Amino acid sequence: MSALSNLLGQQDDPRKIELVRGLIEKTKQGKVTWVKQANALTATLPNGYQVNFVVSPLTLPFLQQNSSWQLLTVRDRSGSELLRVSNTSTLAILAGGEASGVPLTAAANELFKAASDTIRDDLDRAIDTIKKL
Amino acid sequence: MSLTFDQYLGIAGLVVGIVGVAYAVRLDQKLKTAQDAEKKIEKKFMHYLAAQEFEDLAIEASGIMGKIRRREWASVPDLADKMGVSLGMARGARSRLLQSLEKDRLDAAATDIQAFINSLPLEGHEPELAEDQIQMMLSRCRPLVEVASEIAGRLRVESIQQSEGET
Numbered sequence: 114m115s116a117l118s119n120l121l122g123q124q125d126d127p128r129k130i131e132l133v134r135g136l137i138e139k140t141k142q143g144k145v146t147w148v149k150q151a152n153a154l155t156a157t158l159p160n161g162y163q164v165n166f167v168v169s170p171l172t173l174p175f176l177q178q179n180s181s182w183q184l185l186t187v188r189d190r191s192g193s194e195l196l197r198v199s200n201t202s203t204l205a206i207l208a209g210g211e212a213s214g215v216p217l218t219a220a221a222n223e224l225f226k227a228a229s230d231t232i233r234d235d236l237d238r239a240i241d242t243i244k245k246l
Numbered sequence: 247m248s249l250t251f252d253q254y255l256g257i258a259g260l261v262v263g264i265v266g267v268a269y270a271v272r273l274d275q276k277l278k279t280a281q282d283a284e285k286k287i288e289k290k291f292m293h294y295l296a297a298q299e300f301e302d303l304a305i306e307a308s309g310i311m312g313k314i315r316r317r318e319w320a321s322v323p324d325l326a327d328k329m330g331v332s333l334g335m336a337r338g339a340r341s342r343l344l345q346s347l348e349k350d351r352l353d354a355a356a357t358d359i360q361a362f363i364n365s366l367p368l369e370g371h372e373p374e375l376a377e378d379q380i381q382m383m384l385s386r387c388r389p390l391v392e393v394a395s396e397i398a399g400r401l402r403v404e405s406i407q408q409s410e411g412e413t
Contacts, residue, residue: 152389153347165346167351
């Protein structure tokens, strides 16, 4: 739990940030396919790695930016959890002023935005295809 | 060439031994089949029980949502606390049967339920709640209803499929 770690004065493992940064890069390159599911965005990577974003059902006007996702996890083929980031906005605000101030949460925010953009791109492509019919 | 009594006895012993081993192998196969059948029934029962637990959770959560909508506050705190405990138990006990996304969605729903419990007004302060606060409470309960009912549905279908597979 990134925000909680920062609140307790613990630093995030830099490798976790590197993992999320890698995912952002590959998502932007279109090499990671994200699938929209009920309240979630998921991606399956080679070697059985599974990335899940649980999307937040809450829409608080003052936390809009941070309430778009609740939980990010990365698991390996056996189901072992490699990464877990909770977007606990209140904790994040207490820890660093705002959620995006926590490096791992900020990286997860960026990944969520990139993943959401790819879903939007898919929708745009579907709209274009239908228009061309 | 004639066989001596001892040789007859030796051959008879060998035959009895072979029959004994064959019987033991057969019994072992029967035992394995029985153990397999027991495991299948156990698995099916586990799925059935887990499906029932998640269905109960979904019903509890939707019941609380109904009470909030009708502003029947009296029993909501106790029901919410009970639901929080049931959710934790189901999440812990049925972890092996859950898919990774289901675990994540349950964890997120548990966070929402905790926030919902914390947001409940103290007794007597319920009339002060604004409409948007009530909507927020409902939206904190909704994810649990959704994910618990989806899991219950999946486990129930899997339980039925196991029965069909056996016939």
